[in-house]
Amino acid sequence: MVIDIGKLKEETENKAAGQGWFKKFYQKLKLVNLISQKDIIFFTQNLQVMIRSGLPLDRSLKTLAEQTKNHKFQNILQDLAKSTEQGIAFHESLKKYEKIFGQITINMVKAGEVSGKLEDVLKQIYLQIKKAHELKSKIKAAMIYPVIIVIAMIVIGIIMFIVVIPKITSLFDQMEAELPLATKILISTSNFTTNNGLFILLGVLVAIILFIASLKNKKISYFYHELSLGLPIFGEIIKKINLAKFSRTVSSLIKTDIPIVKTLNITSQIMSNKVYRKALKESAESIKSGASLTDILKTYPKLFPPIIIQMSAAGEETGSLDEILTEIASFYEEEIDQIMKTLPSIIEPLLILVLGVGVGAMAVAIIMPMYSLTQQM
Incomplete structure (x- = not known):
């Protein structure tokens, strides 16, 4: 060999x-x-x-x-x-x-x-x-309480379907009572969850893995980011966060005499939303052709509101674009700060309402047959 x-x-x-x-x-x-x-x-x-x-x-x-x-x-x-x-x-x-x-x-x-x-x-x-660190910390702090409530809701739901309802079901079986439709649906859901718990868990895990894998696909990932901008409440928050990042970063880079084309390319890389990222990369290419920043921003009305376009135009005319963008960044950062302070007070009642309706519906479905039995006795 x-x-x-x-x-x-x-x-x-x-x-x-x-x-x-x-x-x-x-x-x-x-x-x-x-x-x-x-x-x-x-x-x-x-x-x-x-x-x-x-x-x-x-x-x-x-x-x-x-x-x-x-x-x-x-x-x-x-x-x-x-x-x-x-x-x-x-x-x-x-x-x-x-x-x-x-x-x-x-x-x-x-x-x-x-x-x-x-x-x-x-x-x-x-x-x-x-500023970037403070913004990130405020967002995290604002989301902690809603996340805890959601986790609590999921845990309560699992306990109800796997532990509580099966015990009540055996009681109803012993009584041989005619059950209302709501109770039958609740028991069927509980039985399905108990008997297929492993498959449900695997299904959830597969769904999470597929979602994470889909984020690696550029087109699908871009679609998710585009979709997020249209979400109620959260869509506006995402826009404001990206506008604050854009204004603060471009302002800082211009102050250090970095050319606007390079400034936009660098800024695009730190944008959390891919729609903004793409827009800034395209803007950098357009500026190479001789267009002004204001004219380019006008082509993205859904991403850049009139206040940014008008103030940017004033900044370019007076040669104080960096100062104007700093003011815009401060404005959006203050807005985000206020939103993050009030967000838990908006989300909390909604989550508690959902939790209350869910628990209430279960309680009614359980109490109805018991009440019917006592009436018959």
């Missing part, structure tokens, strides 16, 4: 390369999860203060590495300090950790280094990240 050493070596190298790719991907994923937005906020805020006080960049990074409590982030800052000492541009060093710092930060730092305004740029980055 002849062994092809060259082929064997190639196969081994390919296998090692595949394993190496997976290992690198896993390490990056693990690294992103271990470093929070609070770490990044702490970093940008304090780095800006240190540079403003006259400390060199490499020394500032070393000091921050010593102060941070996150061991992984400490290693990153030490590596950045080392690269800076070697004469590598700060934005080039940050590219190594793009998944953590993001393209916005890297491009803004690059603009700051070129213009000699790194301190001002870091302040803008800090405000940008801080």
